[in-house]
Amino acid sequence: MSANASANSFQALVRLLRYARGYRRRIVAATTCSVINKIFDIAPEILIGVAIDVVVNQEHSFVARIGFTTPQEQIVVLAVLTFFIWAGESIFEYLYKILWRNLAQRLQADMRLDTYEHAQRLDMAYFESKSSGQLVATMNDDVNQLERFLDGGANSLIQVGVTVVAVGAVFFVISPLIALLAFTPIPLIIWGAFFFQRKAGPLYADVREKVGDLASRLSNNLSGIATIKSFTSEAREAERLRSVSEAYVEANRRAIQVSSAFIPVIRMAILAGFLATFTVGGMLALRGDLNVGAYGVLVFLTQRLLWPLTGLAEVIDLFERAMASTRRILDLLAVPVTVKDNEGKPLAEPVRGEVSFDAVSFRYAASGVGVESVSLHVPAGNTLALVGATGSGKSTLMKLLLRFYDPQAGRVCIDGQPIGEVSLASLRQAIGLVSQDVYLFEGSIRDNIAYGRPEASEAEVIEAARTAEAWEFIQALPQGLDTAVGERGVRLSGGQRQRLSLARALLKDPPILVLDEATSAVDNETEAAIQRSLAKIGHGRTVIMIAHRLSTIVHADEIVVIDGGRVAEQGTHAGLLEKGGRYAAQWRVQTGAMEESEALG
Template sequence: MTLAGVEGEDRQDYSRAESRVIRQRSSRLLGSLLRPLRGRVIVAMVIVAISTGLQTAGPALIAIGIDTGLPAIVERADALPLAIVVLLYLAAAVVGAVLMWHYTMLSARISQAFLYDLRGRIYRHAQRLSLEFHESYTSGRIIARQTNDLDSIRELLDSGIQGLIRGVLYMVFIAIALVIIDPLSAAVIAASLPILALLTWWFQATSQRAFRATRVHSARLIVKFVETMTGIRAVKAFRAEQRNQREFGEHVENYRAANAKAIGVFGIFDPSLVIIGNVTVAAVLLVGGLRVAGGALAVGVLLAALMYTRRFFDPMEEMAQFYNSYQSAAAALEKISGVLEETPSVPDPTRPIELRQARGAIDFDGVRFAYRDDRVVLPDFELHIPAGQTVALVGSTGAGKTTLAKLVSRFYDPSTGTVSLDGVDLRKLHPKDLRRAIVMVTQEAYLFSGSVAENIALGKPAAERAEIEAAARAVGAHEFITALPDGYDTDVNKRGGRVSAGQRQLLSFARAFLADPAVLILDEATASLDIPSERLVQHGLTTLLADRTAIVIAHRLSTVAIADRVLVMERGRIVEDGAPDELIGGTGRFAALHAAWRDSLV
């Protein structure tokens, strides 16, 4: 599935070809999830079939008791036939209940195993997908896949399927029993089936549209909420609360209206079902009563026929509820299968080349890169960075600096040409060696929930505490860490809530230092630091960049001063290349940038 397909997954209308593809995709996913569970599923089906059969036997046993047991008592004072029928009735009820308990427990285990597998697949696959996917697929939508959509599938597995299976088997067994004890009553019920089928067809067609709409509006509601909470700083900074509240209110109203339409469908279906059932019961009573009066039918058989007729229509409501759950779960499975069908735009190599000890030489050979066909960022790019060299990238916004860094990190692959590390194409390099050799520190400096020490050790989970502290000291972070309530064991909370933006950046430097990559990329990594903090961290940066290849993207030219070489980029091309002092003394673009920076300090 393409990203365009993922972006359009919340549409309510699909062409016939699209619907077929989506159904096939969902069926493949469903089959792969059920395949390991097929043994337990078969056992569960056998148990529920036996249990339903025993429960269906009740009215027939009552008929036997009335027509055979009671006359035996009245005529011969023999209570044994009635006692046998009563014992059989009780035994069928008890065994049926025990089997249903076993089925409920087994189906719960099947459901949990199914959801465990599916939840793990979503998480693992979402991590494997390339940065391109995550930059296009909003966080709210991926959260909806893991929460709202999985809940819909769980609801179907826990109760919906059980209601369907029992309902279908119940109707089949009742039909068989009626044909055996009174074929004419069975024919009366059969006469109602065309009307019942027409009603069911209308319900399926109408509810499908209605429940798809509820799923679409539910997903949009979740996305809006998650994005608002994630971007709450921007919301408050731009006083967007009222606008967001209005937009959220529109989503809530659309969701309410969609649910009202879905409920309205049931409002027509349920009463119609009751009417059909009652009319059929009345017809069976009329036809059977006349035959009882004429002596052609026993009273017990009539009673059993009436009970069977009444019970025949009872599962229909449960089956309608199942269809409700099914529509919701089917829509959820479509979206989940769409995510799982997504292939990484940066795939792992089939025959990876190992590079355990990288030196750090970077080469761009004939590289062209475009995010889209009409958005070429690097038109024809050539670059060689020797191992151990610190290169500063400067230039205006949109010049291609961050794109270059993402290509070196292999967040993206070039459209044409190669990016290589020590002569090995990054597309052929073993992923473990690639991640060990190249580390990128961004402006965001994301911290995960957990302790300060755990966040520093992200790139080297087995690191000893002494190594973690040494990394923090090297970049100038040790002093502020020890001042925290629990030092290195302080929980930074979600998104680093206990530390400032500048401190988060220092922690990300310590993380990179501990990982000890051959190539280090700093993408505006000092942007969150004020001038005094930046001066304090300059020594740490010098330590961090020593003895490794470094690519530093910065607007602050004070950071550029520590570089061996400066590349000035404009529109995806290198327009200047040289040592900082050499370019400052010239008359080019970098000299102008440096002069403007000095004037800003004055």
């Protein structure tokens, strides 16, 4: 398991580098500045040793050998070098911070957009199997976690490597013996780093999962706040959230416990290397086998070499969190899209609106329900009504028409063209959907009506609102079309939301209009208003209605009863009543209920 965790982190890094191949120039530039900055950062310790050599050996110092004979000249030269080294370090620190931080911001912004755009292309089946909280956590928190690593951790990792190589080279030039002693702890430090990384990897993967669970719980509770309040379940939901939150805290606690143990262990290894350099180097200098200035360089560089390695704990902590997040992000990007888009092949214009289902079969993988060998034909401009029990397959047919799913057998055609052979954009632009579960976006009434045609004029927006019988209540609002609807339209009544949904579909002016139980959750007044609207807009347009209230479909050109995923009956309202089958029985139940209600009234 530990080996797998290490391999998984490495694979995630490789996948990230593949994804970021368009940023290679920026990565190389940032890496180069980090390397140069660290070389300048190490140089002052060498200059200190050289300065000690000047003070001790004066005319016989190292600097004297390159042409500066007097100690005064040598000090001036060292001062000038120090100035340029510090200036160079400052310049390249500025550059690497600018480059890494801008890279982090650009990469995280592009990655978030890529994941969102890919998620929009995914099949509806994916969204039905994943919680919105998990997806939001991936696109937001996981992307931010990667950005935090690139913002500081990547530079730290590079500079630790540069320190080991550069300081090691100086050590071996001055004294191979002391170099061996100073570098003795490094294998232990590196082994410890990978050991803790292997331990921390699965723990941080668990942390990321818990973040998703927490985001999902918060999202669901806030969306269902009215239900929570109505059932006085605030305390129970707070306890559930506390349970998920504590699971996140516990996952973090386990990860922190492992990562926090790294520094104390590595500190002792560092102390061993420093004492070896300090003691053995001092003895060699006292015997005259090692230049005093060189001894000073070695002592200072030992600290410069070993102490930054303690930072590996934080770097590995950031790295593991980032790689756990990277895996989730790239796994989302790798989810295949099975409903393929035939871009560049639009429906033939003009779209007349003839719809046919030819021996269509489809079953949901999770439940096994769906439709079986359904064949229907709707001539252009006609109205088809689908009725049947809940779960009989009515809405499944509409999802197949919109290509939210592809049929497992048979085909769906519009104007004789199989919809699987045309672009999704042209297909869905030809269809207006008004569903039972109306979704309004946060914004104004105007924005929501014009959602399908943002370029529409105000006159066109108002005309659509009039046709949907929504203009009267819109005018009564203090800000009219500019009234904010609130999140998911919470500031409006159910009937008002439904009328705006119909206006939105009408402004799109599609040749095919789909009403998926659009009147099942509205009052009688709204239902009557929608029926009047449909009477106006049905002419010259193909309308497919799914309805439970049979009174809303009596004027349909054809009514189809779906039962158990198959066509049980079809015909006109009058013809089906004469048959005395399922439709007639349901009609008697509903009209009887209406008469009983009126009698009780």
